[in-house]
């Protein structure tokens with residue numbers, strides 16, 4: 460069984476993430492989408508709220524396990540004996556950060572192989588932060604997030 464992990468903050472999940480999941484699952488038997496914390500970020504949604512949105516958006520995608528983990532990524536990988544990691548790359552600007560994380564993770568877990576998928580051009584310019592900013596001003600975000608995520612964003616950001 461070839462399993463892989465696709466970790467991220469997913470604050471919130473976007474169609475860009477869903478696109479990576481659907482392409483990754485074509486190459487592996489099972490994909491663990493793991494909602495995690497990046498200690499350098501301030502999140503709009505709690506881990507449980509982010510998890511609920513990821514579960515909702517991926518409920519129809521087969522061979523996907525949605526999970527959450529509050530700790531080091533390599534510890535999740537070791538606990539589950541998974542040595543394939545998926546990350547998406549949108550632009551050159553992602554590269555330096557991803558390279559740093561990849562080397563750090565690989566040095567903590569040498570058996571690890573990291574696979575980078577280029578984000579689909581339709582989604583290569585979006586980020587969760589940009590979508591949150593547009594939602595804050597009640598802009599149309601329906602091209603980038605599901606109706607469920609859109610409703611959660613508007614509920615949180617437009618609440619008077």
Ligand code: COA
Nearest residue numbers: 466467468469475476495497531532547563578586587588
């Ligand atoms: N399409 C659209 N947007 C995408 C995307 C895609 N395919 N892939 C990533 N993004 C965006 C996200 O929306 C996010 O935008 P934001 O910065 O505005 O929120 C940004 O790219 C990066 O998101 P993500 O891929 O979730 O990375 P992250 O930096 O938020 O989280 C973790 C990285 C959680 C995997 C990392 O911090 C981690 O492993 N944490 C656990 C602790 C640990 O092990 N630390 C040591 C790491 S070496």
